[in-house]
Amino acid sequence: MLKNYFKIAIAVLKRRKFFTFISLFGISFTLTILIVLTAFVDHLFSPSYPDPNRDRELFVNRIRLEASKKNGMSMSPLSFYFFDHYVAALKTPSKIAVYTNGEMSNGYKDNRKIVVELKYTNQVFWDVYQFQFLEGKPFTGGQLENRDKVVVISAATRAKYFGEEAQALGKYIEANNTQYRVVGVVKPVPFLNNFCYADLYLPYTLVQDNLKDQSLQGRFCATIQVSSSRDLPALKKEFAGMISKLPRSDESYDLIYCYPDEYLEVLTRGLLGQGKDKSTGKAFLIFGSFLLLFMLLPTINLVNINLSRIMERSSEIGVRKAFGASARTLTYQFIVENLILTLFGGLLGLIFSLVVLHVLNASDLSPNMELKINPVVLFYSLLACLVFGLLSGVYPAWRMSKINVVTALKANN
Structure with a gap:
């Protein structure tokens, strides 16, 4: 069944190349920014040269x-x-x-x-x-x-x-x-x-x-x-x-x-806490809100594109329902199709990220900085792909499954 879903997804992507380009660009661009940002955060906070023992250190700087x-x-x-x-x-x-x-x-x-x-x-x-x-x-x-x-x-x-x-x-x-x-x-x-x-x-x-x-x-x-x-x-x-x-x-x-702080606490207390409050929760809230907003905008755009595609596929949906396809089957199909699209975008995002990281490492933007996609960064990137695909696919899939058979068939005539 997954093989059929994959074939249908490829056919749908080829049908409207402009919409496909817009979708893939939005996904790959968003994931490129997230991957580069995650690599930067991982580089900043993970133990690395010349400080491999950061997990048992506290810092006092003010x-x-x-x-x-x-x-x-x-x-x-x-x-x-x-x-x-x-x-x-x-x-x-x-x-x-x-x-x-x-x-x-x-x-x-x-x-x-x-x-x-x-x-x-x-x-x-x-x-x-x-x-x-x-x-x-x-x-x-x-x-x-x-x-x-x-x-x-x-x-x-x-x-x-x-x-x-x-x-x-x-x-x-x-x-x-x-x-x-x-x-x-x-x-x-x-x-x-x-x-x-x-x-x-x-x-x-x-x-x-x-x-x-x-x-x-x-x-x-x-x-x-x-x-x-x-x-x-x-x-x-x-x-x-x-x-x-x-x-x-x-x-x-x-x-x-005056406090002995862990590495993240040093930064948040200095930037947000004015030397008094730890402010780690506030930092996570700001960072999380930024990520949510950054992912929400392309997700809404992809939802709108998917809804447009649903109207184009109304006859296909009507025929499949007439031959006994359940709403659950159609929902699963569309979600899988959207995940396939997202994974294509994720693959492009990964390639773009490697290029961007190479350019950043070769530049003088931050001397001696070496950003890389390690297993932690890769895991969060794949997780972002999954979340992105589900967020942008669930509502359109639900809308598609609720289309009336007669209405869908008439729309084709």
Whole structure:
């Protein structure tokens, strides 16, 4: 029976080529956008180089101080003292990587200006993040203590300063009007992974700030790693207890908001929660509404096209009903036909997606980004095809099954 449905579906698609083109274009375009978007989200949130242990990490990148009496607020990264004095005293963490946000700087090579992004880190940073070293190794604890002017650079930065095939180990690179000796070269990090992306990685002891300043606000962030993902709730609880005991000042601030968040929570709290609310539910609502609207418009268009085709096939429906075809049989037939059409569109969408992903990966839109269709992306793409086919086929199929035999036959005359 499915074989007959398939033959009928092919014949129907050939009958009105323009409608077929419009239907396939709408389906393939929609699915291409969904596949590319899903690949992007998967790339952003799935554990990947150089952070394969994200499932047992929490991130602290901001503190919000409020003065309720003055209705004042200040939000910023944290001080090194905060992590070194308070967070380091917690019992749950196994490793604490401390680093600054990316800071832009100008470097020069042969009188040519090169814009680079700096990140100051502690030594544990190289234990938490599993960088692939192409040359050398991370700076040592001794080099940190001695405030040696050493640097780890990305392979992309090496190419800018020394050439594609050149060796950089032991050479000097200029940034911030300072010469740094290269002790390591790492495989580049995707630009969107802002917690560990940089062109140059420097010892945190080289920052110009007073690292012993006891204020809570500063320029540092941290990735806190635990031994097992089961320890994450305990870490959040212990961290909250620590925050509740921090000293307050009635004059400057009396409310402190600071949280160790999972990767998605960091983004939603910063973008939607203003550093206070987690806002994950709000993010899912916004994203889900966008996807629903994006799928609803082409679905309605396909429903209208299918209804038009029903009127063209009224005589066929009338004859089949006259010879005993049940409403259920006709409904199943039309739904299967629509699913076949959707799968054709899905196949085209998959091909278009591969082309778009290749173009995006080859472009400089996001350096070192590698979007791909992995099993997770493919599963959701096939699920989208199924949902799309059912949504656009059920109502027209029901309408077709309700056509009166006499009316359908008369419509042909």
